Amino acid sequence: MEFRGNGMCFGCGESNPIGLKLRFVSEGDLFYSKYTPKPEFQSYAGVVHGGIVSTLLDEVMANHLLSRGLIVVTAELSVRFIKPVPVNAELKVVSKVKESKGRLSQMEGWIEDGSGQVLARGTAKMMHVGRQQ
Template sequence: METEKKNAQLCFGCGQDNPIGLKLSFYREGDLFCGEFMAQEEHQGYPGMVHGGIIATLLDEIMANNLFDQGLFVVTAEITVRYVHKVPVGERIFLFSRQLDRRRRLYEMEGWIEDDQGRVLAQSRGKM
């Protein structure tokens, strides 16, 4: 297992040098890995609603970067997303992830997105 994160400054999700990227940043809070995001109009599918592909990207990023933060270089092997409520454009949302299990070289992760009231908007499971 590689333990060095590759140069990801142009990553669509977390790369800070990508001019069209999401420019996500993350922090650890207890046993949770966290982030925040506010979608703009260019991130919408239907008017006022964040596109499902962007939501999946947010969840993939919060789960993978949780492991990157621990010094592990991983790629996503599998991800499932459950869209619970619409994710609004122009409102701050909160991203969370935690590790559920590890089997040999495969990490099982959980991620979710909440609004500012703590309501779950989307959930995911991933294998990295």
């Protein structure tokens, strides 16, 4: 099942002219987006800026819960940069729910290159602030 953002969200908003325009797919326990970063999102030549890497992980984890009807905000985000994330290469940005208890969900996310090698990992605590109507 495919999930799309709307509005002006930088990560998933379809109307944001400078946004990432991520689209998400749910597959079993996993939730993911395929994304090819453009050169304008680089830091060092050919390498995606760490802030964009963090944004990709934050977006996939938050939207995973949104797809389940929960409106969430990021309470805590931790990112481990394992290898440089290349621009102009298709990435797979993946998440899974580790645990949901009360108003918090513990999330895990990672970014893979085309060969399945993990380039970055993230964990987040997402606070539930409402439900979609």
